[in-house]
Amino acid sequence: MDAAPPPLHPDLAELAFLLGAWRGGGEGEYPTIDPFAYEEEIRFWHHGTGFLAYAQRAWVPADGETLHSELGFWRPVGAGRLEACLAHPFGLTEIAAGELDGTAAHLASLDVPRGPTGLPVTRLERSYRVEGDRLSYELWMATERTPLARHLTGRLERTS
Amino acid sequence: MDAAPPPLHPDLAELAFLLGAWRGGGEGEYPTIDPFAYEEEIRFWHHGTGFLAYAQRAWVPADGETLHSELGFWRPVGAGRLEACLAHPFGLTEIAAGELDGTAAHLASLDVPRGPTGLPVTRLERSYRVEGDRLSYELWMATERTPLARHLTGRLERTS
Numbered sequence: 001m002d003a004a005p006p007p008l009h010p011d012l013a014e015l016a017f018l019l020g021a022w023r024g025g026g027e028g029e030y031p032t033i034d035p036f037a038y039e040e041e042i043r044f045w046h047h048g049t050g051f052l053a054y055a056q057r058a059w060v061p062a063d064g065e066t067l068h069s070e071l072g073f074w075r076p077v078g079a080g081r082l083e084a085c086l087a088h089p090f091g092l093t094e095i096a097a098g099e100l101d102g103t104a105a106h107l108a109s110l111d112v113p114r115g116p117t118g119l120p121v122t123r124l125e126r127s128y129r130v131e132g133d134r135l136s137y138e139l140w141m142a143t144e145r146t147p148l149a150r151h152l153t154g155r156l157e158r159t160s
Numbered sequence: 161m162d163a164a165p166p167p168l169h170p171d172l173a174e175l176a177f178l179l180g181a182w183r184g185g186g187e188g189e190y191p192t193i194d195p196f197a198y199e200e201e202i203r204f205w206h207h208g209t210g211f212l213a214y215a216q217r218a219w220v221p222a223d224g225e226t227l228h229s230e231l232g233f234w235r236p237v238g239a240g241r242l243e244a245c246l247a248h249p250f251g252l253t254e255i256a257a258g259e260l261d262g263t264a265a266h267l268a269s270l271d272v273p274r275g276p277t278g279l280p281v282t283r284l285e286r287s288y289r290v291e292g293d294r295l296s297y298e299l300w301m302a303t304e305r306t307p308l309a310r311h312l313t314g315r316l317e318r319t320s
Contacts (some may be wrong), residue, residue, distance in 0.1 A: 051229075071232055093245050093247065115243050
């Protein structure tokens with residue numbers, strides 16, 4: 001699945017700044033929990049078609065225990081707009097849309113569909129910014145019980 | 161993201177038969193298209209937590225052009241039941257549930273949520289079966305215009 005990639009699809013040019021593997025960490029917070037630190041890897045890759053594949057994993061710095069993981073696809077849809085379709089491990093998916101601003105991408109969920117055992121997340125907003133080999137992002141989350149609040153602030157560096 | 165895996169989470173024992181990388185291909189069909197052959201890679205891996213990560217990619221045998229790709233998570237939810245949350249590249253996600261039967265897994269979508277540009281898929285059913293180092297599956301699909309019909313029949317072999 002990770003053979004040498006084919007040429008970049010022209011539709012992906014405006015998302016190419018995200019391509020690569022990124023490693024770093026950040027701080028988690030939320031009104032219902034104690035603040036916590038995490039380490040993280042994010043990877044964006046492509047298959048020569050008009051979408052980016054995306055994988056994220058965050059873990060506890062002390063012991064490497066996985067805290068969260070996401071997989072999915074990001075796709076430009078024209079006029080500086082993008083959509084993302086993501087899967088979360090705990091019974092959720094996420095359909096998001098937003099805009100590109102140079103080497104920044106902003107996404108807000110249109111829907112956070114969940115299965116019978118899914119967590120009661122109702123909204124996610126994400127902003128990613130790349131400056132050289134540094135990727136920073138914020139993620140905001142609302143649940144059925146908690147209004148939109150900042151949950152994650154991450155800073156990563158490109159490793160490949 | 162692919163370092164040596166931690167020990168298998170006990171909840172995953174009944175899904176462990178899927179773990180590994182699988183390669184092969186199959187036949188595609190649908191009432192609205194000409195039959196076609198494809199090659200494919202499927203990978204299931206884990207991070208020591210109670211879910212499997214899943215990546216699939218299918219391509220045209222002649223030139224390697226990507227036909228389809230899926231990413232997501234499969235998770236046992238007790239009593240031989242499982243749920244899956246998947247992302248598709250073209251504006252869809254999939255929330256599915258089903259049951260395990262030894263080394264077979266059956267999933268039917270509960271919801272196929274889509275974004276503004278998503279394909280009009282309304283239902284997906286999947287059956288996977290592992291016998292030794294062989295994985296076979298069928299995928300059935302309904303769209304807004306076409307009742308449930310077999311779309312994919314694949315046979316893969318374990319490569320790792």
